[in-house]
Amino acid sequence: MNVTAVASESQAGRIWTRFRQHRLALAGGLVVALLLASALFAPLLAPQDPTLLDTALRFRPPFADWALPLGTDELGRDTLSRLLYGGRVSLTVGLVAMVTTVVTGAVIGIAAGFLGGLVDNLLMRFVDTMLCFPQVFLLLVVAAFVPPTLLSISLVIGLTSWMEVSRIVRAEILHLKEQDFVAAARALGASRARIMFRELLPNAAAPILVAATLKVASAVLMESYISYLGYGVQPPLASWGNMLTNAQGYFDTVPWLAILPGAAITLTVMGFNFLGDGLRDALDPRLRMDP
Amino acid sequence: MAETLLKVSGLEVHFPIRSAFLRRRIGTVRAVDGVDIEVARGETLALVGESGCGKTTTGKAILRLIDPTRGSIRFDGEEIARHGAARLAPFRRRMQIVFQDPFASLNPRMTVGGILAAPFEIHRIGTPADRPERIAALLRTVGLRPEAARRYPHEFSGGQRQRIGIARALALEPELIIGDEPVSALDVSIQAQVINLMKRLQAERGLAYIMISHNLAVVSHVADRVAVMYLGRVVETAPRETLFFGARHPYTQALLSAVPEPVPGLRRTRQVLQGDVPSPARPPTGCHFHLRCPIAQARCAQEAPAQRIIAPGHAVACHLVAP
Amino acid sequence: MIGFIAWRLLQAIPLLIGVSLIAFGLMHLAPGGPLAVYTLNPSIQAQDIERVKIIFGLDQPIYVQYLKWASGIFSGNWGYTFFGGRPVLGVILERLPATMLLMGSALSVAIVLGLSIGVLGAVKRYSVFDVLATSGALFALSFPTFWFGLMAIFVFAIQLRWLPSGGMWELGEEGNIISLLQHLVLPTLVLALVITATWSRYSRSAFLEVMQQDYMRTARAKGLPPAARLMRHAFPNAAKPLIALLGVELPFLFSGALVTETIFGWPGMGRLFVDALNMKEYPILMGMMMFTAIFVIIGNLLADLAIAVIDPRVRLR
Numbered sequence: 001m002n003v004t005a006v007a008s009e010s011q012a013g014r015i016w017t018r019f020r021q022h023r024l025a026l027a028g029g030l031v032v033a034l035l036l037a038s039a040l041f042a043p044l045l046a047p048q049d050p051t052l053l054d055t056a057l058r059f060r061p062p063f064a065d066w067a068l069p070l071g072t073d074e075l076g077r078d079t080l081s082r083l084l085y086g087g088r089v090s091l092t093v094g095l096v097a098m099v100t101t102v103v104t105g106a107v108i109g110i111a112a113g114f115l116g117g118l119v120d121n122l123l124m125r126f127v128d129t130m131l132c133f134p135q136v137f138l139l140l141v142v143a144a145f146v147p148p149t150l151l152s153i154s155l156v157i158g159l160t161s162w163m164e165v166s167r168i169v170r171a172e173i174l175h176l177k178e179q180d181f182v183a184a185a186r187a188l189g190a191s192r193a194r195i196m197f198r199e200l201l202p203n204a205a206a207p208i209l210v211a212a213t214l215k216v217a218s219a220v221l222m223e224s225y226i227s228y229l230g231y232g233v234q235p236p237l238a239s240w241g242n243m244l245t246n247a248q249g250y251f252d253t254v255p256w257l258a259i260l261p262g263a264a265i266t267l268t269v270m271g272f273n274f275l276g277d278g279l280r281d282a283l284d285p286r287l288r289m290d291p
Numbered sequence: 292m293a294e295t296l297l298k299v300s301g302l303e304v305h306f307p308i309r310s311a312f313l314r315r316r317i318g319t320v321r322a323v324d325g326v327d328i329e330v331a332r333g334e335t336l337a338l339v340g341e342s343g344c345g346k347t348t349t350g351k352a353i354l355r356l357i358d359p360t361r362g363s364i365r366f367d368g369e370e371i372a373r374h375g376a377a378r379l380a381p382f383r384r385r386m387q388i389v390f391q392d393p394f395a396s397l398n399p400r401m402t403v404g405g406i407l408a409a410p411f412e413i414h415r416i417g418t419p420a421d422r423p424e425r426i427a428a429l430l431r432t433v434g435l436r437p438e439a440a441r442r443y444p445h446e447f448s449g450g451q452r453q454r455i456g457i458a459r460a461l462a463l464e465p466e467l468i469i470g471d472e473p474v475s476a477l478d479v480s481i482q483a484q485v486i487n488l489m490k491r492l493q494a495e496r497g498l499a500y501i502m503i504s505h506n507l508a509v510v511s512h513v514a515d516r517v518a519v520m521y522l523g524r525v526v527e528t529a530p531r532e533t534l535f536f537g538a539r540h541p542y543t544q545a546l547l548s549a550v551p552e553p554v555p556g557l558r559r560t561r562q563v564l565q566g567d568v569p570s571p572a573r574p575p576t577g578c579h580f581h582l583r584c585p586i587a588q589a590r591c592a593q594e595a596p597a598q599r600i601i602a603p604g605h606a607v608a609c610h611l612v613a614p
Numbered sequence: 615m616i617g618f619i620a621w622r623l624l625q626a627i628p629l630l631i632g633v634s635l636i637a638f639g640l641m642h643l644a645p646g647g648p649l650a651v652y653t654l655n656p657s658i659q660a661q662d663i664e665r666v667k668i669i670f671g672l673d674q675p676i677y678v679q680y681l682k683w684a685s686g687i688f689s690g691n692w693g694y695t696f697f698g699g700r701p702v703l704g705v706i707l708e709r710l711p712a713t714m715l716l717m718g719s720a721l722s723v724a725i726v727l728g729l730s731i732g733v734l735g736a737v738k739r740y741s742v743f744d745v746l747a748t749s750g751a752l753f754a755l756s757f758p759t760f761w762f763g764l765m766a767i768f769v770f771a772i773q774l775r776w777l778p779s780g781g782m783w784e785l786g787e788e789g790n791i792i793s794l795l796q797h798l799v800l801p802t803l804v805l806a807l808v809i810t811a812t813w814s815r816y817s818r819s820a821f822l823e824v825m826q827q828d829y830m831r832t833a834r835a836k837g838l839p840p841a842a843r844l845m846r847h848a849f850p851n852a853a854k855p856l857i858a859l860l861g862v863e864l865p866f867l868f869s870g871a872l873v874t875e876t877i878f879g880w881p882g883m884g885r886l887f888v889d890a891l892n893m894k895e896y897p898i899l900m901g902m903m904m905f906t907a908i909f910v911i912i913g914n915l916l917a918d919l920a921i922a923v924i925d926p927r928v929r930l931r
Contacts, residue, residue, distance in 0.1 A: 134906055141640055183388070183396075224761075225760065
C-alpha cells in the first residue's frame with residue numbers, strides 16, 4: 001500500500017488565512033516589525049549621538065530643523081536619536097522580560113499540570129498568593145531594592161508577571177496529558193522530563209506564543225511605569241519611561257517632549273497587543289474574543 | 292500449550308472517588324477486581340466485554356501505565372507489578388501497545404520520523420546516523436513508504452495512522468503487544484487490512500497479542516483464546532472455537548446471543564439480559580453477575596465464584612457450571 | 615451554603631500565610647535589609663544603628679521577627695514607621711478614604727460605560743458600533759495610564775483650564791464638595807479608561823455566550839420582548855463571569871490607582887506607597903503589601919459568595 005497523504009490544506013496555510021483576515025493584527029505586526037527594525041538599526045538611523053549635549057540648542061521644537069527632525073530636550077539632546085535608542089532599551093527590556101515570564105510560567109505550568117498532586121497544589125497556591133499583590137506594587141518593591149541594570153529590570157518584570165502564563169500552560173497540559181500519545185511515550189519508557197518538554201510542550205506552543213506576544217506589550221508598559229517612577233532605567237541611558245519623567249518638568253511649556261515618548265510606548269504596546277490578539281484568533285479559534 | 296510469556300493473577304485496580312471538599316476519599320471504583328489471565332508466546336488472547344468492564348484498564352495495568360492496586364504480573368517469569376521506573380525499563384522494550392484512536396495516539400506536533408525515532412532515542416539504540424534507515428525499515432514493514440517519515444500525522448488517513456502506531460510499537464522488537472481496540476475506530480474496509488497486517492507480523496516475528504475488543508466478529512478472526520470480562524472480573528476463558536460454540540457462563544452466552552452472527556454457523560437463541568450493568572463503584576456481593584443472571588441461586592449473592600477448569604483450556608467462574 | 619462559606623474561608627488561610635511570608639520576605643531579603651537606609655547613610659553612627667535595630671526588634675532571629683509581625687497583623691498592631699514612629703495601620707487607614715473614593719468612582723464609571731458598550735456590542739454583533747468598540751477597547755488597553763494622565767492634564771488643566779491639575783482640594787477649601795468633585799474628574803477618567811475597556815470586552819463575550827444558550831432561544835420562542843429577555847434571562851447568567859472579573863481585577867485597580875495618584879498628587883494609598891518607597895519605609899511597605907493583599911483576598915471571597923448566591927450549582931462543587 002502506498003502513502004497517499006490526505007489532501008488537506010496545510011495547517012500553516014489555514015493559520016495564515018485566518019490571521020490575514022484580522023486587519024488590525026496585520027497592522028500590529030507591521031508596527032512591531034518596524035519598531036524592531038528601527039531599534040536594531042538605531043545607530044544608522046539616528047541623526048546623532050543620543051547623549052550629545054548642546055546647551056545652545058535647548059528645547060528646539062519638532063520639524064523646525066532638518067538636522068534635528070524631532071527637536072531637542074532640556075539639555076539640547078536630539079529627541080529622535082533618544083527615541084530610537086530609548087526604543088532599543090525599552091524593547092530589549094520587553095523581550096528579555098517576556099522570555100523570563102514565558103520560561104518561568106511554562107516550566108511551572110508544565111510541572112504543576114503534569115506532575116499533579118502535591119506539586120500542583122503547592123505551585124498553584126503559590127500562584128494564587130502572588131496574584132494577591134498588585135503587580136506594580138510587587139514590581140516597585142523589588143525594583144527599589146535591586147541595583148537597576150537592564151538585566152535586573154527585565155528579570156524583575158519577568159519574575160512578577162509569569163503567573164497568568166503558568167495558569168494557561170497548566171490548563172493546556174491538563175487537557176493534553178490525558179491523550180494517548182502521552183501514554184504511548186510512557187509505554188516506551190520515556191522519562192518525565194522527555195514527556196514534559198518533548199511531547200507536551202510543543203503542543204502547548206500556540207497559547208504560549210500568544211501569551212508571549214501580549215507579555216512583551218505589558219513588559220514595555222511596566223518598564224515605562226517603573227522608569228517613570230525613577231526605579232527603572234537610569235539616566236543618562238534613555239528609555240521611553242525616563243524620557244517622560246524628564247519631560248514632565250517642562251510639561252506646560254514644551255509638551256512635545258512628553259507627547260513623543262508616550263506615543264512611542266503606546267504604539268509599541270498597541271502593536272504587540274493587536275498582534276497577540278490576531279495570533280490568538282488565528283492559532284486557536286477556541287480562545288477567540290473579538291470579531 | 293507453549294511457554295507462558297505473561298501470567299496475571301489476582302490483578303486489582305481501584306480508583307479513589309474524592310469529594311470536592313478537602314478531597315477526602317469517599318469511595319472506590321473497582322475498575323479491575325481480581326483478573327487472572329495467561330498469554331503464551333506467539334499466541335493471541337482476546338479480552339472481550341462491554342464498555343466499562345475494565346478490559347482497557349487491565350491492559351494498561353499490565354503495561355504499568357496505571358499502577359495496580361493488588362495482584363501479580365509476571366512477565367517471562369519476573370514479577371513486575373511493583374517495579375519502579377528503572378527496573379521497568381527493560382520490560383518497556385518487551386511489551387508495547389497499539390491504541391484505539393489513531394488520531395490521539397500520535398503526537399500532532401511531531402513528524403512521523405520523530406515519533407518513530409523516540410523509541411530508539413529513549414533506549415539509546417543505534418546511532419543518530421543509522422536512525423533514518425531503521426525508521427525507513429519500520430515504515431516498510433507496516434506497508435508505508437519511507438518518505439512518510441517527513442510528514443505529520445494529520446496528513447494521513449486513519450488506517451495509515453494506525454500503521455504508524457503499529458510501527459512505533461514494533462520499533463523495540465517486543466514479545467507482547469497489547470492492542471486496545473486497535474481497529475474499532477477504523478472503517479470496516481480498513482479494519483481487515485490492519486488485522487491482516489497484525490496477523491502477518493505475528494507470524495513473522497512470533498509476537499504474542501492481547502487484543503482488547505468489544506467486537507466479537509474481530510475477535511473471531513484473530514484470537515487463539517478468548518477471555519470474557521464482566522464488571523472487573525474474568526468470567527470465562529476458552530479457546531476460540533470452544534467459546535463461540537460451547538460457552539458455559541451465562542454472561543458469555545448472553546453476550547454471544549446479542550451479536551448478529553459473529554461467526555458463521557453459530558446457533559442463535561436470543562437471550563436478553565434484565566437490568567443494567569451495576570456501577571463498579573458499588574459492585575454486587577458474591578458473583579458480580581448474579582443480579583442479572585437468568586439462573587442465579589442464593590449462594591451466588593454471597594460467594595464470589597473462582598475460575599474453575601472444566602475442560603482443557605476452558606475455565607469458567609460460575610457456581611452452577613459443572614465440569 | 616454555610617459549608618461553602620466555611621470552605622472558602624478555610625482556603626483563604628494558606629493564602630494569607632503565603633501573602634505575609636512574601637511581604638515579609640521581600641523586605642528582609644532585600645540587599646542591605648530593612649536598615650539599608652541607615653547603613654548606607656554615612657552621617658549616621660554605628661551605635662545609632664544598633665539602637666534602631668533594638669527598638670525595631672531587628673536584632674532578633676528572623677523567624678521571631680516574622681512571627682511577631684504576623685501576629686501583630688491579626689491583633690491590629692502593624693508596627694511603627696521608621697520616621698516619626700507612627701502606627702503603620704493608622705497611616706494606611708488615613709489614606710484609605712481617598713483611594714476608595716477614587717477607585718469607587720472610577721469603577722462605577724467603568725462598569726456603567728463598559729457594561730453598556732459590551733451589551734450593545736453583543737446585541738448588535740459585527741455592527742459598525744461593535745467593531746469600533748472592540749478595537750477601541752484594545753486601543754484603550756494599550757494606553758500607558760500615566761501618559762494618558764499627563765495628556766489629560768495638558769489638555770484639560772493647562773490648555774483649556776477647565777479642571778485642576780492635581781491634589782484633592784484647592785488650598786483653603788478642604789471639605790468643599792464642589793472642589794473635591796472638580797479634582798476627582800480627571801483622575802477618575804484616567805483610572806476608568808483601562809477598566810472600561812476590560813469591562814466592555816468581558817461583558818461583550820459574556821453576553822454573546824449567554825445569548826447562544828437554549829434558554830434564550832426558548833425565551834424568544836415564547837414571545838418575550840427583547841428587553842425582558844435581556845433583563846430577566848441574560849443578565850443573571852452573564853453576571854457570573856462579570857462578578858468574578860470584579861474580584862480578579864482588584865489588584866489591577868490598585869496598580870492603576872497607584873499610578874494615577876502619583877500623577878495627580880492624589881493623597882491616597884498609592885501615593886503613600888511611592889513616598890514610602892522613596893524613603894525606604896519598610897514597615898509601611900510591608901503593611902501596604904499586606905493591606906492590599908488582604909483587600910484582594912476579601913474581594914475575591916465576596917465575589918465567590920455573590921456567585922454562589924446567584925448560581926446554586928457553584929455551592930455543590
